[in-house]
Amino acid sequence: MALFENAIRKESLRSVVRIYRWDGPALSVGTHQRVSEELAARCARLGVPVVRRCTGGSAVLHGRDLTYSVVARHGTRGVLEAYSEVARGLIWGLALLGIDARVGMGSQSTAGTPVTVPLGARSACFGTTVGADLRVGSAKICGSAQLRRRGWLLQHGSIPLADDRALTRRILRHSGPNTSTCIEHLRPGTSDAELSACLVLGFERSWGSAREVALEELLTNLECVE
Amino acid sequence: MSTVPQDLRYTREHEWARLEDDGRLTIGVTDFAQEQLGDVVFLDLPEVDSAVEGGEPLGEVESTKSVSDLYAPVTGTVVEINVECKDNPAALNQDPYGEGWLLVLDPSDPAEFDGLMTPEEYSQFLEEQAGEGEEG
Numbered sequence: 001m002a003l004f005e006n007a008i009r010k011e012s013l014r015s016v017v018r019i020y021r022w023d024g025p026a027l028s029v030g031t032h033q034r035v036s037e038e039l040a041a042r043c044a045r046l047g048v049p050v051v052r053r054c055t056g057g058s059a060v061l062h063g064r065d066l067t068y069s070v071v072a073r074h075g076t077r078g079v080l081e082a083y084s085e086v087a088r089g090l091i092w093g094l095a096l097l098g099i100d101a102r103v104g105m106g107s108q109s110t111a112g113t114p115v116t117v118p119l120g121a122r123s124a125c126f127g128t129t130v131g132a133d134l135r136v137g138s139a140k141i142c143g144s145a146q147l148r149r150r151g152w153l154l155q156h157g158s159i160p161l162a163d164d165r166a167l168t169r170r171i172l173r174h175s176g177p178n179t180s181t182c183i184e185h186l187r188p189g190t191s192d193a194e195l196s197a198c199l200v201l202g203f204e205r206s207w208g209s210a211r212e213v214a215l216e217e218l219l220t221n222l223e224c225v226e
Numbered sequence: 227m228s229t230v231p232q233d234l235r236y237t238r239e240h241e242w243a244r245l246e247d248d249g250r251l252t253i254g255v256t257d258f259a260q261e262q263l264g265d266v267v268f269l270d271l272p273e274v275d276s277a278v279e280g281g282e283p284l285g286e287v288e289s290t291k292s293v294s295d296l297y298a299p300v301t302g303t304v305v306e307i308n309v310e311c312k313d314n315p316a317a318l319n320q321d322p323y324g325e326g327w328l329l330v331l332d333p334s335d336p337a338e339f340d341g342l343m344t345p346e347e348y349s350q351f352l353e354e355q356a357g358e359g360e361e362g
């Protein structure tokens with residue numbers, strides 16, 4: 001978020017991709033998502049900190065995932081176009097691991113649904129797939145969220161390395177169908193360092209070969225934070 | 227193809243303004259914007275009586291996949307917000323120029339309205355944006 005704020009204030013005109021891990025289990029919730037006392041108490045009992053994202057969307061359990069974030073000028077790119085630009089790098093990166101990810105067009109969310117935790121599957125980011133997510137087959141492999149402010153975007157997303165659905169269910173108490181997958185299921189034995197390196201290469205390959213890409217300046221500022 | 231009503235003025239941030247008989251401006255987001263945002267789930271709107279500055283953020287709109295600032299098209303004072311739309315943000319998607327209006331401003335300088343884009347200019351702006359997108 002600091003990179004984003006700096007970019008907006010023009011203290012830095014750099015655009016940056018970061019790929020990072022979390023210290024341990026943590027639940028991130030959307031900027032306007034209400035966290036019930038019951039959920040907060042459950043997380044406290046399990047030693048899972050709750051952090052609020054600057055982006056929207058629903059709850060994501062971190063800890064056994066890899067998170068990416070992109071800060072860039074969005075120019076004239078709309079929300080889905082920007083998602084598509086970022087998705088290309090992610091798709092290339094996953095392809096290097098032999099994983100065939102596509103932009104998800106799965107079950108759409110419903111406008112007007114109250115954003116309250118816990119409500120059920122929709123309270124969990126990986127409990128539902130919308131058009132901007134990545135999936136492998138019918139299962140979601142990456143959920144993302146975007147903040148747009150003064151010509152800049154911050155987009156971040158989570159790729160589960162291991163199956164955290166049991167803990168997610170325990171925390172969010174939803175009983176919806178399993179609609180997600182993880183790297184361990186798709187390519188057993190993949191380390192977070194390997195995934196991270198492939199994602200970096202994916203962004204380089206995707207944006208480096210584009211004839212005109214709004215986010216190409218990212219290439220000179222690629223960071224890999226492990 | 228996004229709808230661009232002829233009786234409104236527009237901003238580069240894809241908001242519309244309608245000049246009412248009493249000189250106040252009703253503000254909302256355009257059909258193009260709601261298409262881009264996807265399902266809107268939350269609206270953060272300013273308090274009534276708050277002063278807003280043209281071009282500055284006055285609130286936020288959260289959709290299923292993004293959080294975007296709302297900007298004041300002109301400088302003025304907020305005299306009304308659409309409480310029904312705040313309670314049911316889906317109205318913004320369903321009827322962006324009708325039930326999905328966001329707020330009413332009392333402009334400090336009525337002439338500012340004339341500086342907003344006409345429907346023709348906004349349509350041209352949309353075409354230019356589409357063209358730039360295709361090039362990328």
